[in-house]
Amino acid sequence: MSAEGSSTGKPERAASRNADDRWAEFDSEAYFQHYYGEPHPDDDCVIRLAVAAMKSALPLGTELDMVDVGTGPNLISLFCALPRAHRLTVWEYAESNITWLEAELARDVMRPQWSHFWNVVREAYLPEFDLPEDPIPILRERCHLRRGSIFDLPTRRWQAATMFYCAESITDRQDEFEAACAAFARCVRRGGTLAAAFLARSTGYAVNESCYPALSLSVESAVDAFAPYADGLRAEAVAREHQVRSGYSGFIFLTGTAR
Incomplete structure (x- = not known):
């Protein structure tokens, strides 16, 4: 989830514009501990669906220029995209999340949670890909962190794009959600792969x-x-x-190709 995007508790709140929310105060480590401190089978399921989408992304047999939108304090989406990416732009809004991601990629040893999720990714990419035990050095080389809003994505820039738990977790307004999805879909060149995971029946979080x-x-x-x-x-x-x-009771995984 992004922090234009998300984390713990279930608050009551009136509908508001995305710009009204306090993204500068987003506690990235608290979010990580709540959502990924203990791996869940749903996370593994999302990984397998995302890897399947990445393995079939066109053109096959080539590395792609890719973007992950609203990454948040989470490496899972980057793990899923990495084997197909020669360059992976990390498009994230909250400064706290950018700082957290920089620190996470600078670690000498992966947290146990990331080791678990990376192993799920490695298994899902078999037999086509023989991936290393530690993806962090390659992530450091291929990832380029960029601070930006989903609403400001450039058009027709990348060959494929992923988005995990962002568009529905930055607003409770239908029009803003639709605008975020449109910006995400338009950031990929025509025929490029789109893969997105959404929270199901989410009512907000703290x-x-x-x-x-x-x-x-x-x-x-x-x-x-x-x-x-x-x-x-x-x-x-x-x-x-x-x-x-x-804050949620399941997920929706969507794939398609940009028109």
Whole structure:
């Protein structure tokens, strides 16, 4: 999730513009500990779906110029994209998240959580890719951190794009969600791969008592937001009867190609 994007608790709040929220106060480490301190099977499922999308991204057999939008304090989306990327732009809004990502990529030893998730990525890329045990040195080389809003993405810039838990976690307004999805879809060249994960039925969250917005989504509303901008849309919902972690009860994974 991005911090134009997200983390812990379930606040009550009125609808507001994305710009009204206190992204400068976003506590990146608290978010990481809440969402990824203990790996969950849902995370592994998202990884497998994302890797499948990346493995089939065109043109096959080549490394791509890629972007991950709204990365937040999370390396999972970068792990999923890395084997197909010769360059991976990390497009993130919150300064605290940029600082956190820089520190995380500078570590000599991966946290145990990242080791777990990277192993899931490695298994999902088999047999086509034989990946190293430690991806961090390659991430340092290929990742380029860029501070920017999803609403300010350039158009037709990249060959493929990923977005995990951003557009629905930066606002509780439908119009802003649709504008964010449009900006994401348009940042990829025509025919390029789009892969996005969304929280299902999210009602908002808090990080260290700071409240942040979220828009409750269905498969239909996610697909409808991308329909004007992408072809071959496929969406899969993994729903839970109870909350997985505070603020959501499952996820939606969507893929398509930019129109």
